[in-house]
Amino acid sequence: MNTITYPVAASPLVTLGERGLDITLGDGKTHYFNYYWLRDNCPSSFSPVTRERSFDIFHLDSAPVPARAEVEGDVLVIDWTGEDHVTRMPLGWLETYSTGNSRPDPADLPRQAWYGDHYADVPRFSQPRLLADPTTRAAWMEAMLVHGFTILTDMPDSDQGLTETAEIMGSVRPTFFGTYFDVKTHINPTNTAYTAAALELHTDTPAEEYAPGVQFLHCRANSVAGGESLYADGVAVANDFRTRDPEGFRLLSEVSIPFFCEHDTYDARSRQTVIELDQHGEVSGLTISQHMADIFDLDQKLLDEYYPAFCRFGRMLQEDRYMMRFLMNAGECMVFDNHRIVHGRAAYQATSGDRYLRGCYVDRGEMRSTYRALVSEGRFKA
Numbered sequence: 001m002n003t004i005t006y007p008v009a010a011s012p013l014v015t016l017g018e019r020g021l022d023i024t025l026g027d028g029k030t031h032y033f034n035y036y037w038l039r040d041n042c043p044s045s046f047s048p049v050t051r052e053r054s055f056d057i058f059h060l061d062s063a064p065v066p067a068r069a070e071v072e073g074d075v076l077v078i079d080w081t082g083e084d085h086v087t088r089m090p091l092g093w094l095e096t097y098s099t100g101n102s103r104p105d106p107a108d109l110p111r112q113a114w115y116g117d118h119y120a121d122v123p124r125f126s127q128p129r130l131l132a133d134p135t136t137r138a139a140w141m142e143a144m145l146v147h148g149f150t151i152l153t154d155m156p157d158s159d160q161g162l163t164e165t166a167e168i169m170g171s172v173r174p175t176f177f178g179t180y181f182d183v184k185t186h187i188n189p190t191n192t193a194y195t196a197a198a199l200e201l202h203t204d205t206p207a208e209e210y211a212p213g214v215q216f217l218h219c220r221a222n223s224v225a226g227g228e229s230l231y232a233d234g235v236a237v238a239n240d241f242r243t244r245d246p247e248g249f250r251l252l253s254e255v256s257i258p259f260f261c262e263h264d265t266y267d268a269r270s271r272q273t274v275i276e277l278d279q280h281g282e283v284s285g286l287t288i289s290q291h292m293a294d295i296f297d298l299d300q301k302l303l304d305e306y307y308p309a310f311c312r313f314g315r316m317l318q319e320d321r322y323m324m325r326f327l328m329n330a331g332e333c334m335v336f337d338n339h340r341i342v343h344g345r346a347a348y349q350a351t352s353g354d355r356y357l358r359g360c361y362v363d364r365g366e367m368r369s370t371y372r373a374l375v376s377e378g379r380f381k382a
């Protein structure tokens with residue numbers, strides 16, 4: 001039988017074990033770190049040129065074990081057995097990960113719930129300024145992360161105007177309705193949005209596995225009678241629902257229901273929970289659409305509980321205290337988180353004037369990525 005002996009570290013702050021070491025950090029507490037993790041995340045594992053991980057842990061001949069580990073100043077120095085490599089890890093960096101935390105994320109901002117009286121306070125940004133100024137771009141995306149809804153003003157009256165605006169945030173993301181969509185009355189509508197009828201509160205294309213994240217609605221004309229825009233903050237409603245109806249909240253955030261969208265050339269289906277939670281357990285959004293909800297295929301006994309909760313939530317969503325109502329103006333672009341903000345519209349008289357919205361989507365992940373790149377130093381910037 002092979003007997004493995006583990007060397008005693010020279011530093012009193014470090015104790016070597018079989019699969020990891022204990023180290024006392026600046027908080028005065030002793031923290032455990034696994035050897036694979038220490039070797040894999042050696043600062044030399046990341047290339048400043050490619051900005052990727054260049055070390056491949058699969059190619060180690062044996063499990064990483066230190067021959068020696070000690071604290072020198074504010075750095076943990078590890079000599080590894082079986083390879084000619086020394087890891088120098090700043091203690092402050094170890095503290096960041098000592099309790100299983102994720103890498104700090106500047107885009108992980110607390111959301112601020114808003115209510116029906118929010119219209120005057122909606123963050124507004126002038127489109128030409130967004131194009132010209134990176135600081136304004138960062139402020140816009142921060143407002144999107146925090147409030148989920150912004151209005152852009154001074155939009156050019158052109159198709160290109162929408163494209164250049166969306167591309168500030170990321171790539172325009174097609175859906176089965178195409179890359180861009182035009183909301184006006186269609187002769188053969190494939191969607192209630194393309195009629196003059198009222199449109200109940202919903203999130204867009206829930207039948208996609210990953211519904212598009214950020215919606216742009218560029219108002220090119222709005223001179224019809226009626227057609228008020230309706231928006232509500234799903235975070236505000238779901239947070240209140242959590243307090244008012246904890247069991248209903250549990251059902252709507254844990255049980256997924258089916259959605260569909262079907263026409264001649266597509267048959268999209270997905271399952272989503274109505275209430276979406278983030279990695280902290282906080283409400284991050286909703287998926288809801290009465291016209292795209294499929295036949296609920298849950299156990300019929302579960303439906304005894306689910307349907308009443310679903311209806312309690314759906315009715316709550318329509319309460320006046322949450323509903324922001326306003327008329328869009330030509331030259332404005334509504335930009336909102338399609339997973340968080342439910343939107344709809346009152347009926348309008350199709351013959352009373354022009355109503356034309358042109359829209360597209362960008363994914364949420366791209367928005368976060370562009371925001372991080374604008375505001376943070378990252379790991380590789382000089």
Ligand SMILES: [Fe+2]
Nearest residue numbers: 193203204343
């Ligand atoms: Fe919509």
